[in-house]
Amino acid sequence: MASVMMMEQELNPWVVAEARFDEAATRLGLDEGLCKVLRTPAREITVHIPVQLDDGRLEVFTGYRVQHSIARGPAKGGIRFTPDLTLDEVRALAAWMTWKCAVVNIPFGGAKGGVICDPALLSDAELERITRRYTAEILPFLGPEVDVAAPDMNTNEQIMAWMMDTYSMHVRHTTTAVVTGKPLDLGGSRGRPEATGRGCMTVTLEALKRLGLKPEQCRVVIQGFGNVGSMSAKLMAREGFKIIAVIEIDGAIYNRNGLDIPALIQHRKTTGSITEFAEAESINPEEAMFLECEVLLPAAKENVITSRNVGRIRTRVLCEGANGPTTPVADEILAGQGVFVIPDILANAGGVTVSYFEWVQDRQGYFWNEQLVNERLEEIMVNSFRDVVSYAEKHGVNNRIAAFMLALDRVAFAIKLRGIYA
Numbered sequence: 133m134a135s136v137m138m139m140e141q142e143l144n145p146w147v148v149a150e151a152r153f154d155e156a157a158t159r160l161g162l163d164e165g166l167c168k169v170l171r172t173p174a175r176e177i178t179v180h181i182p183v184q185l186d187d188g189r190l191e192v193f194t195g196y197r198v199q200h201s202i203a204r205g206p207a208k209g210g211i212r213f214t215p216d217l218t219l220d221e222v223r224a225l226a227a228w229m230t231w232k233c234a235v236v237n238i239p240f241g242g243a244k245g246g247v248i249c250d251p252a253l254l255s256d257a258e259l260e261r262i263t264r265r266y267t268a269e270i271l272p273f274l275g276p277e278v279d280v281a282a283p284d285m286n287t288n289e290q291i292m293a294w295m296m297d298t299y300s301m302h303v304r305h306t307t308t309a310v311v312t313g314k315p316l317d318l319g320g321s322r323g324r325p326e327a328t329g330r331g332c333m334t335v336t337l338e339a340l341k342r343l344g345l346k347p348e349q350c351r352v353v354i355q356g357f358g359n360v361g362s363m364s365a366k367l368m369a370r371e372g373f374k375i376i377a378v379i380e381i382d383g384a385i386y387n388r389n390g391l392d393i394p395a396l397i398q399h400r401k402t403t404g405s406i407t408e409f410a411e412a413e414s415i416n417p418e419e420a421m422f423l424e425c426e427v428l429l430p431a432a433k434e435n436v437i438t439s440r441n442v443g444r445i446r447t448r449v450l451c452e453g454a455n456g457p458t459t460p461v462a463d464e465i466l467a468g469q470g471v472f473v474i475p476d477i478l479a480n481a482g483g484v485t486v487s488y489f490e491w492v493q494d495r496q497g498y499f500w501n502e503q504l505v506n507e508r509l510e511e512i513m514v515n516s517f518r519d520v521v522s523y524a525e526k527h528g529v530n531n532r533i534a535a536f537m538l539a540l541d542r543v544a545f546a547i548k549l550r551g552i553y554a
């Protein structure tokens with residue numbers, strides 16, 4: 133019973149976020165008042181939105197928007213539509229966004245939001261009505277200079293287009309910069325679909341330089357073959373990495389000589405699964421994460437590396453494409469195993485970085501070509517990687533704590549400069 137409760141605590145997103153915050157704040161010696169400011173979201177909005185369903189019934193859905201910090205710029209963060217959404221989860225994720233934007237030094241604070249609903253049970257028309265009413269209810273707190281939304285779990289380009297349109301109707305002019313992750317024809321940015329994977333690849337290449345390894349010498353295991361996993365795989369394979377295993381929810385595949393990633397992407401598109409892919413053997417998905425490799429890239433979900441399985445991880449580099457794949461308890465053990473960890477708030481920040489570029493382009497009304505987007509993304513990811521690693525060396529801490537310390541330090545510095553806590 134005690135061990136079940138300990139495991140529950142280890143996996144709780146709020147407890148995880150607090151653990152990292154506390155360690156970074158203590159090491160930075162942040163004063164108590166500033167800790168209180170940084171720990172508490174600036175604004176939490178709960179809305180109950182009446183929406184008519186297709187069969188004529190009226191239903192009420194609950195939505196949230198939490199703005200954790202606006203110290204460094206407008207709040208920024210995704211909107212998720214999930215049946216088990218909680219305010220606590222939204223709070224933790226909003227704070228996470230503040231730290232992520234600060235690590236890559238882009239001028240945004242952090243936010244998160246969503247609606248408790250199950251999109252699998254809703255028609256497109258119902259989803260559109262929920263999106264528009266939710267947007268209308270939180271509208272006074274949105275805006276390019278106030279709070280900029282983005283897609284997240286179960287939301288997409290189309291939902292962002294509806295949000296943008298609803299906002300624009302109310303302010304009576306087209307305001308593309310109020311959300312990011314929009315379709316290209318409505319002010320989206322080139323390079324956004326690949327951005328998170330590209331960021332993962334860039335920081336992995338930087339880690340290899342430090343370890344004296346070349347991509348051709350590296351075997352990569354990837355968990356999750358969605359946006360982040362498949363884009364990372366595609367770009368890394370192009371650089372010469374050998375992607376030896378891909379793990380999905382319905383199976384895992386292995387080829388010691390490296391999988392043909394473009395063919396695998398096509399196979400998944402056609403069949404809906406990675407299984408039964410030619411030139412690969414099927415392996416046990418429960419075991420695949422423990423294959424010996426140089427790079428392990430979890431890109432599926434949170435809490436996959438815990439105190440229960442961390443001892444079996446056999447990689448040199450852990451690049452966290454997913455948010456929160458490693459628990460704090462597992463973290464300490466990984467450090468003892470000599471694994472070079474590229475923490476999520478750095479590794480997967482390529483997505484929010486190109487969202488920032490989208491916001492910049494929308495406000496300029498001038499759009500960049502893909503090469504420029506990719507070059508600027510690479511510059512930010514390389515600089516951020518170097519900032520984090522030199523911070524870790526200077527303060528004698530691991531990369532994750534260094535990333536949190538750097539982020540907290542930047543946000544705290546902005547607050548002090550503004551004097552808003554005096």
Ligand code: NAD
Nearest residue numbers: 328356357358359360379380381431432453454455480483
């Ligand atoms: P996605 O839905 O496109 O892909 C996730 C994939 O993981 C799916 O193919 C799913 O089948 C698979 N999966 C789910 N559970 C699994 C399991 N137990 N084992 C193996 N595979 C499993 O999502 P995404 O956008 O690629 O996001 C993945 C992770 O990266 C999430 O944690 C997300 O928060 C994070 N992230 C995404 C972005 C982005 O730009 N998309 C940016 C930052 C962080």
